[in-house]
Amino acid sequence: MEIKDPRNHFSKENGALSGEKTSKTIRKLKDMKGFYEDEEAFNKMDPETVLYEVEMHAPVKAGTEGGLFFGTSFLNPGKVGEEFFMTKGHFHEIINRAEYYWGLEGEGVLVFMDEDGNASAEKVCPGSLHFVPGKIAHRLVNTGDTKLAVGACWPADAGHQYGPIAESGFGVRIKEKNGTIIAE
Ligand code: 6PG
Ligand code: NI
Numbered sequence: 001m002e003i004k005d006p007r008n009h010f011s012k013e014n015g016a017l018s019g020e021k022t023s024k025t026i027r028k029l030k031d032m033k034g035f036y037e038d039e040e041a042f043n044k045m046d047p048e049t050v051l052y053e054v055e056m057h058a059p060v061k062a063g064t065e066g067g068l069f070f071g072t073s074f075l076n077p078g079k080v081g082e083e084f085f086m087t088k089g090h091f092h093e094i095i096n097r098a099e100y101y102w103g104l105e106g107e108g109v110l111v112f113m114d115e116d117g118n119a120s121a122e123k124v125c126p127g128s129l130h131f132v133p134g135k136i137a138h139r140l141v142n143t144g145d146t147k148l149a150v151g152a153c154w155p156a157d158a159g160h161q162y163g164p165i166a167e168s169g170f171g172v173r174i175k176e177k178n179g180t181i182i183a184e
Contacts, residue, residue: 008022013104014072014105015150015151016149017055017056017057021058021059023055023058024054026050027051027052027054028048029046029049029051029080032088035165035166035169036080038083042080051075051076051078051086052074052087053073054072056070056071057069062156063156063159064156064157066156066157067155068153069153069155069158071154072149072151072152073087073148073149074149075108075140075141076142077144077146079175082175082176083173083175084141084142086141086142087140088162088165089137089139089140089162090161091115091135091136091160091165092161093160093161094155094157094159095135097134097157097159100130101129101138101152102127102128102152103124103128103129103150104126104150105149106142106144106146106148107125107144108123109141109143110124110132110140110141111141111172111183112132112136112138113137113172119170119171119172124148124150172184
């Protein structure tokens with residue numbers, strides 16, 4: 001039997017993916033209208049600003065029960081007003097689906113929220129490991145001056161539910177005030 005070479009690669013420095021069945025999603029400022037508190041600051045910025053990119057390896061079709069997806073999220077450093085660049089954040093569509101995140105490069109915060117709106121947050125750094133239980137919304141925030149790269153693995157049938165977050169947020173925002181990173 002031939003022992004094959006790996007068909008996919010995962011950079012051990014920053015998690016960049018290459019090989020077959022990989023794809024990339026880009027999110028720009030214009031995709032996140034209403035997500036940031038400071039609308040005036042938001043409107044003054046270039047809507048084409050790239051906030052984050054998600055590279056994903058999908059060996060099975062979305063919705064496959066028992067399948068897994070693997071991805072790396074790259075968040076650029078920056079702020080809208082006092083609020084750091086962040087992902088949209090979501091509950092999974094099949095809400096009980098859990099997920100792992102792990103820090104690869106840069107400094108950030110992972111914000112959680114349960115279905116009753118109770119929020120909590122964990123620091124993300126190279127080597128940090130985060131379990132996102134089912135029924136918990138999750139959002140990544142880049143609190144550093146460099147790119148934040150975070151790996152993730154989640155069930156292929158999890159899906160995304162962005163509606164509740166677009167409407168009411170996480171109840172907490174990660175900001176810089178007087179040189180300090182705060183959650184308020
Ligand atoms: C997922 C993961 C992760 C996430 C990205 C982008 O369930 O797919 O949590 O890959 O999608 O970090 O975040 P948003 O999907 O919230 O924009
Ligand atoms: Ni998720």
